[in-house]
Amino acid sequence: MAWKTLDDMDLNGKRVLVRVDINVPVADGIVTDATRIERIVPTVNDILAKGGKPLLIAHFGRPKGKVVLDMSLRVPLPALEAALGRSVAFIETLEGAENPTAEVEAAEVALLENIRFHPGEEKNDAEFAARLAKLGDVFCSDAFSAAHRAHASTEGLAHHMPACAGRLMQAELEALEGALGQPVRPVVAVVGGAKVSTKLELLGNLVEKVDHLVIGGGMANTFLAAQGIDVGKSLCEHDMTDTASEILTKASAAGCDIVLPADVVVAAEFKANAENAVVANDACPADQMILDAGPAAVEKISTILDGAKTLIWNGPLGAFEIEPFDTATNSAAQKAAQLSKAGSLTSVAGGGDTVAALNQAGAAADFTYISTAGGAFLEWMEGKTLPGVAALQG
Template identity: 60%
Template sequence: MTFRTLDDARDLAGKTALVRVDFNVPMEDGRVTDDTRLRVALPTINRLREAGAKVALLAHFDRPKGKVVPSMSLRYIVDELCEVLAAPVQFAEDCVGDAARAALAELPLGGVVLLENVRFHAGEEANDPAFAAQLAELGDVYVNDAFSAAHRAHASTEGLARLLPAYAGESMRRELDALDAALGKPQKPVIGIVGGAKVSTKLDLLKNLVSQLDRLAIGGGMANTFLFAQGIDIGGSLAEKDMADTARAIMAEAKTQGCELLLPVDMVVATEVRPGVAARTVRAGDALSGDDKILDAGPETVARLAAAMDASKTLIWNGPLGVFEVPPFDAATVAAATHAADLTRAGKLVAVAGGGDTVSALNHAGVSDDMTFVSTAGGAFLEWMEGKPLPGVEALRTQ
C-alpha cells in the first residue's frame, strides 16, 4: 500500500522517535488485566531500540476531557510495560514541556520513556496546532502504531504526523496490509459476514459492502429487521421495524450491484435469553408467538453460509450471528467461525475479522489464532469497512 513504513526510515541512530501507541488497556485496582495492547507495540518499540533511537511513547487512557485526572495516569502501566518489554521504561510526568524534555535528555540511546496521558491536554482531541507543535519539538521522527485511534483527527494521531517525518509502525503496517487484502485488492470472490443488533448503527457499512462484495451474509439482531422488511414473522424478536424501508433499499441496491445477500432461512428461537433454556429451530416464514425471540441462526443457514465460504477466496467478518454469550445461542457463530478457520488453515481463504463483539466471538469459538488477521481496532476497523478515510492513516500516505 502507498504508506510510509519504517522500511522507509533512514539513519534512526541517535534520533528520538515519538511513537503513538494504544495503551488504553483494561485496568482493575491499579493493575493491567489484559496486556494485549502492550504486546502489540513490542515489534515497533524493539525495532527502534535496535536501530539506536530513543523511544518516546505517546498514548491516551480513558477520557479525562483535557484535564489532569490522577486515576487516569499512564504511570500505572509502567511496571507491566517493563515486564512485557523485558527492559526498563522511564516515565515522564507530562507529554510536553520541561518534564518531557528532561526525561528525554536523560534517556540513553535505545531507551524507552512513556509520556503522560496526551488527553490531559485539551489540545489533543481538538487537534490544536500549537499542542501538536509542542509534541513535535520533542522528537525527530514520528511513528504511528495505533491503528485503533487512527479514525480520530487528534494532535498525536494526525497533527503531529504533518510536522515530522512520519511512518507506520509494525502493528499499523500489519493492519493496513490485512485490510488491503480484505477490501483494497482482495482475491475474489469476496464474502462478508455482518452481524450485530442494529441496522441503524451499520448503515454506512452495509451500503459500502454491497458495492464491494460478491456475497454478504447478515446475522444477529439486524437480520431480524431484514426478515421483518420481507413480511416474515419475527415474533417478539429484537428488530428496528422503523428501518424496514431502509432494509428494503439495501436489498435492492445489493441486487443492482450484483451482491448476493444471504439472510437466515431458519432460526433458533426461545422465549427468554438464559443458558440452557428450551429452544427450537423454525424456518423463515413459520408463525411465531409474541413471546418467541430469534436468538441465533439455524443449522440450514449455517450450512448455506459454509457453502458460500467454500466458493469464496476472501472473507471479511464483523459481528456475531446470534447471542453467542449465552449458550445454546452460540452454535451458529461457533460453527461458522470454525469452518472459516478450517478453510484459512488449508490456505483456501483469506479471513480478516474485527470490530465490535467479533473478537470476543472468535475467542469464544477458539479460532482467533487461525484467522488470517483479527483486528482489535473497533471503531477504526468499522470506518475502514465503511469506506471512510482515516485521518491518522491518510497522514502517512505517500504523496
C-alpha cells in the same frame, strides 16, 4: 498505498515519537487484557534495533483535556514493562520531556504521561502538535485504533516531521487493503450484531464491494421483517425495515448476494439453555424470539466459505454470549478458521464483540488477521478516510 514503514527510515541516533494505543481494560488497578500492549512490542524492538530511541505517546481513558489521576499511564506501565521485557522511564509532564532528567536520557524507552491530559490533543491544536514535534526527529504512527481521530498525536505530528507507520499500523493497513482494497475474489462479508441502524454505512459500502453479504444477529431479524416475515418478540428495528429494503435493492443492483438465515433457533426467554426449537425463518411463534441462525443457515454459510477467497467478519450470528445460542457463530467461525489455516481463505476480523466471539469459538488464532481497532476498523469498512492514515500519505 503510499505510506512509509520503519524499513524506509534511518533511525540511527534518532529520537522517535511513537503514537501507540495502550488503552487497555483495567480492574482494581490491574490490566486484565494486555493484547494491545503486546501488539506494539515489534515496533518498539525494531526501532531499538535500528538505533532509535522510542518515546511512547498514548492515551488512557477520556480525561477531556484535564489531569485525572485514575487515567494516568502509570496504571498500564507495569504491563508495558512486562511485555517489553525492559524498564520504561515515565515522564510526568510535557515540560519533563522537554527538559529530560539524566534517568530519562539514559533509558532505552520512555513513556509520556496521558496525552489527553492536554486540551490541545483532541483539538488537534497546531501549536501543541509543533511543541510535541520538537521532542523527536521522526514520527512513527502505530495506533491504527486511534487513526479515525484527527488529534495532535495521531494526525497533527505527521505534518511537522518525517513520518512512517509502525509494525502494527502497517499490519492493519495491509490486512484491510487486502480484504477490501484489492481483494482476491470471491469476497464474503459476515456482518452481525443487534442493530441495522449502527451499521448502515457499513452495509451500504459492503454491498458494492463483496460478492456475498451474510447478515446475522438482531440485524437479520430486521431484514426478515422487511420481507414481510413475522419475527415474533425478536430483537428487531421495525422502524428500519424501509432502509433494509433499500439495502436489499442496492445489493441486487450491485450483484451482491445477501444471505439471511433460512432457518432460525427460537426460544421464549433470553437465558442460557432456555428451551428452544429450530424453525423456518417465517415460522417464529408470536410469543417467542429468534436467538440464533439454524443448522441449514450454517450449512449454507459453510458452502459459501468453501468457495470464497477473502472473508471480512464483523459481529456475531446470534446471541453468542449464552449457550446454546452461540452455535451458529461458533460453527461458522471454526469453518473460516479451518479454511484460513489450510491457506485457501484470507480472513480479516475486527470489532469488540467479534474478537470476543471468535476467541470463544476457539477460532481467532487461525484467522489471517484480527484487528484490535474498534471504531477505526468499522470506519475503514464503511469506506471512510481515516485522518491518521491520510496524514501518513501526505
